[in-house]
Amino acid sequence: MAVRGLRAALGAVRPRGRGCAAGLRSASKPSEPGPEPAGPVTAALYVHWPYCRKHCSYCSFNKYVVPAVDEAAVRACLVRETQTLLRLGHVQSVTSVFFGGGTPSLAAPHTIAAVLEAAAEVAHFPAGAEVTLEANPGSADPARLAGFRAAGVNRLSLGVQSLDDAELRLLGREHTAAEARAAAEAARKLFPGRVSFDLIFGLPGQSREAWARGLEAALGLCDDHLALYQLTLERGTALEAQVRRGVLPEAPEELLADLYLSARATLAAAGFHQYEVSNFARKGARSTHNLSYWRAEQYVGVGPGAHGRFVPWGEGGRLREARVQTPHPDTWMREVRSCGHGTRRRAALSPLELLQEVLALGLRTDEGVTQQVSACRPRAPRRGAAADRRSLAALGALLPPPEPGGRVRGVGGGERTAGAGLAAAEWAVSTGTAVRARCGAVLRRCLYRALRCTPAGLPLLDSLLPVLLYQLRRRWNAVEEEDGGGRGSC
Numbered sequence: 001m002a003v004r005g006l007r008a009a010l011g012a013v014r015p016r017g018r019g020c021a022a023g024l025r026s027a028s029k030p031s032e033p034g035p036e037p038a039g040p041v042t043a044a045l046y047v048h049w050p051y052c053r054k055h056c057s058y059c060s061f062n063k064y065v066v067p068a069v070d071e072a073a074v075r076a077c078l079v080r081e082t083q084t085l086l087r088l089g090h091v092q093s094v095t096s097v098f099f100g101g102g103t104p105s106l107a108a109p110h111t112i113a114a115v116l117e118a119a120a121e122v123a124h125f126p127a128g129a130e131v132t133l134e135a136n137p138g139s140a141d142p143a144r145l146a147g148f149r150a151a152g153v154n155r156l157s158l159g160v161q162s163l164d165d166a167e168l169r170l171l172g173r174e175h176t177a178a179e180a181r182a183a184a185e186a187a188r189k190l191f192p193g194r195v196s197f198d199l200i201f202g203l204p205g206q207s208r209e210a211w212a213r214g215l216e217a218a219l220g221l222c223d224d225h226l227a228l229y230q231l232t233l234e235r236g237t238a239l240e241a242q243v244r245r246g247v248l249p250e251a252p253e254e255l256l257a258d259l260y261l262s263a264r265a266t267l268a269a270a271g272f273h274q275y276e277v278s279n280f281a282r283k284g285a286r287s288t289h290n291l292s293y294w295r296a297e298q299y300v301g302v303g304p305g306a307h308g309r310f311v312p313w314g315e316g317g318r319l320r321e322a323r324v325q326t327p328h329p330d331t332w333m334r335e336v337r338s339c340g341h342g343t344r345r346r347a348a349l350s351p352l353e354l355l356q357e358v359l360a361l362g363l364r365t366d367e368g369v370t371q372q373v374s375a376c377r378p379r380a381p382r383r384g385a386a387a388d389r390r391s392l393a394a395l396g397a398l399l400p401p402p403e404p405g406g407r408v409r410g411v412g413g414g415e416r417t418a419g420a421g422l423a424a425a426e427w428a429v430s431t432g433t434a435v436r437a438r439c440g441a442v443l444r445r446c447l448y449r450a451l452r453c454t455p456a457g458l459p460l461l462d463s464l465l466p467v468l469l470y471q472l473r474r475r476w477n478a479v480e481e482e483d484g485g486g487r488g489s490c
Contacts, residue, residue, distance in 0.1 A: 036090075036313070037090055037311070037313055040092045040093065041089060041090050041091050041092050041093075041298070041311075041313070042091065042092065042093045042094075042095050042297075042298065043086075043089060043091045043093075043094065043095065043297070043298040043299055043300050043310055044094070044095050044096045044097070044098070044289055044292040044293075044297065044298070044299040044300070045082070045086070045094050045096070045097045045098070045119060045299065045300050045302065046097075046098050046100060046289075046299055046300070046301045046302065046303075046306055046307070046308070047078060047082070047097065047098070047099045047100070047104075047115055047302045047303050047306070048062070048100055048101060048102060048301070048302065048303030048304055048305055048306040048325075049074075049099060049100070049101040049102045049103065049104035049106070049107050049303065050062055050063055050064050050101060050102045050303065050304040050305065050327075050329050051063065051064055051065070051066060051069050051101070051102050051103065051106055051329075052064070052065055052101070052102055052103045052106070053065065053103065053106065053138070053139075053174055054172065054174050055172065055238070056171055056172040056173060057170065057171055057172035057237060057238040057239040057242075058171055058172070058200075058231060058232075058233075058234070058237055058238075058239045058240075059172075059234075059237065060234035060235075060236060060237055061101070061102070062102070062304060062305030062327050063101060063102045063103075064102075064328075064329060069106075071107065071108060071111060073333060074111070074329065074333070075108075075110070075111040075114050075115075077332070077333045077336040077337065077342075078111070078114070078115050078118075078302060078303060079114050079115060079118040080118075080336055080337075080340060080341075081302045081303070081325075081336050081340070081341045081342060082115055082118045082119055082300075082302045083118050083119075083121065083122050084336075084340035084341045085300045085301075085302060085308070085310075085341055086119060086122045086123050086300060087122055087314055088312050088313070088314040088315060088341070089298070089300060089310040089311060089312060089313060089314070090311075090313040090314060091122075091123045091298075091300065091310070092123055092124060093123055093124040093125075093126065094119050094120075094123050094124070094125050094129065095126075095129060095288070095289075095292060095297075096129055096130040096131070096132070096288045096289035096292060097115075097116065097119065097129070097130070097131045097132070097289070098131075098132045098134075098289045098290075099112060099115075099131075099132065099133040099134060099153075100134050101134055103134070103135075103136050103139060104133055104134050104135070105133065105134065105135035105136055105139040105140055105144065105148070106136075106139050108147075109144070109147030109148050109150065109151040110151070112133065112148060112151040112152065112153060113150075113151035113152055115302075116131065116151065116152040128154075129288075130154065130155055130287070130288040130289055131152055131153050131154050131155060132153070132155040132156070132157055132196075132287070132289055133148055133153045133155075133156060133157070134157045134159060135148075135156055135157065135158055135159065135183070135187070136158075136159050136173075136174070136175060137158065137159070137160065137175040137179045137180040137182070137183035137184075138173075138174045138175040138179060140156075140158065140183040140186065140187065141183075141186070142186040142189075142190070145186055145187060145190050145191075146190060149190050149191065153191075154191065154194060155191060155194040155195070155196070155287075156187045156190075156191045156194065156195045156196070157195075157196045157198065157227075158180075158183060158184060158187055158195060158196065158197055158198065159198050160180045160183075160184065160197050160198060160199060160218065161173055161198060161199060161200045162177070162199065162200060162203075162214060163177045163180055163181070163214050163217045163218060163221075164177060164210065164213075164214055165177050167203055167206070167210075167214075168180075170203060170204070170239075171200065171203070171239070172238065172239075181221060184197070184221045184222070185221070187223075188223055191223075192223070193223060193224055193283065193285060194223070194285070195222070195223035195224075195225070196223070196225035196226065196227060196285075196287065197218055197221075197222045197223075197225070197226050197227070198227045198229065199214070199215070199218055199226065199227070199228050199229070200228075200229050200230075200231050201228060201229070201230060201231065201256075201259045201260070201263065202230045202231040202251045202255075202256050202259060203231055203251070204239075204242075204243060204248035204249050204250065204251065205248065205249060206251065206259075208255070208258055208259065208262065211259050211262070211263070212262065212266070215263055215266055215267075216266070219266070219267075219270050223285070224281060224282045224283045224285035225279070225280070225281045225282075225285045225286075225287065226267065226272065226279075226280045226281075227278050227279050227280075228260070228263055228278055228280070229278055230256060230259075230260065231251070233250070257459065260459055261459070264280075264455070267280045270282075271283075273366075274366065274455065274458070275365060275366045275367075276290070276294060276364050276365045276366070277364045277458050277459075277461060291365070293361060294361045294362060294364055294365045294367075295361070295362065295365075295367075296309075296354070296357050296358045296361050296362065298310040298311070298320070301323065301324075301325060302325070303325060303332075304325060304326060304327055304328065304329045304332040304342070305324070305325055305326075305327035305332075306324075306325045307322070307323070307324050307325075308321075308322075308323040308324075308325075309321070309322055309323070309349075309357075310323070312346075317348070319348040319349060319350075320348070320349050320354060321346050321347060321348050321349065322346070322347045322349055323343050323345070323346045324343070324344055324345040324346075325341075325342050325343055325344060326342040326343075326344040327344070352472075352473065352476050355472065355476070356469050356472060356473075359465075359468060359469065359472060360465055360469065362452075363451070363452065363453055363461055363464075363465070363468075364453075364458075364461060365452070366452065367452065368451055368452020368453070369451050369452065370451075
């Protein structure tokens, strides 16, 4: 799962060490006893399979097309890194697993089973915990999907992207619309109520009518979860180069707004609830794993180029780190064999940076952000009180003061658009682009001091985040000065 605009909004990760020499080996014998978690440590697990059969024209993910894959070697390294990093984070329970890529449906079911067994050997793996595998229709025949189910997969994310053959060719996909339909039918039989469809809109030359037809066709095939992604023209991809050279037209912003808003209306009429900017579910079929990202919970990233966010208690750490694994599979495997893991970059996140992630990710969801969220957990016992106080004070500057009885002062039945500290955000909405002009109230202050986007505000979130994060930093610095400049740990 990639969150658009988050890196730009939060700033670049500051590296602290490169490769395994700066990781597990250097901390295997700490000079003094390290801290212990204040309570049971849980984390989600993301596993990256980096191989594809071809390069899609729009994809900038960490993927490789190679003549042959030594799957036994890759499997052994995935197993070892999984156990190393779970132990490093003192993870006692794995809440969910997501196999992404690349094209993880190209892996053998035995590889998927081996990783799940490895995780269960070092941490509790609750029965029924969500285990999702991304699958391309071209590698999702019934026998293969049955193998994944036997291996422990209980949810499928199917990369349909489109049900139009011309659009699939434009995207460089290897499957046809007929293959996508066949894969969808097979997946629904094997994983009833647990299949998600990915669809892309905003393709060069795509019309409102074409998108509406495609969405209606998807509703006739899909299960109870849909993810709609606006095409992002990533530099370095074939599609971006074609648009930049004028070979293909770029979709106008007004059209993109129409496609997104019309899709939301269509899905709502079909019984789908939008619980995140791009994700829709009915019958409670939300993605547990993706919700862990948006709630800024811990997750361990395994495999070439995988990202993670967890506290490395096993190294004596007490701050959550942003970690990135070595991207190239061959180099990554050498590092895993040598050190147990292939962490290439790591950066300890300050309490303010954690709070920024809580805000940026939480506002993507219908849950929003509340003062009950503590960005400083998990943390060492008896530490982090000052950081907690600053976190709550800074977040409180963006939240409304409660009235007696828990009600919020405001208009419109207890709701109001964000006021103090957010005037700049409101100005941006009223004077900005076509998307902004079409939407009304953007942020909603709710009961129990919560801040979340209104349905009309979700399309504007990327535009609002820089303003919100700026206001958050200002308030944080002000509270820090009031505290005498002290810095807490978390």
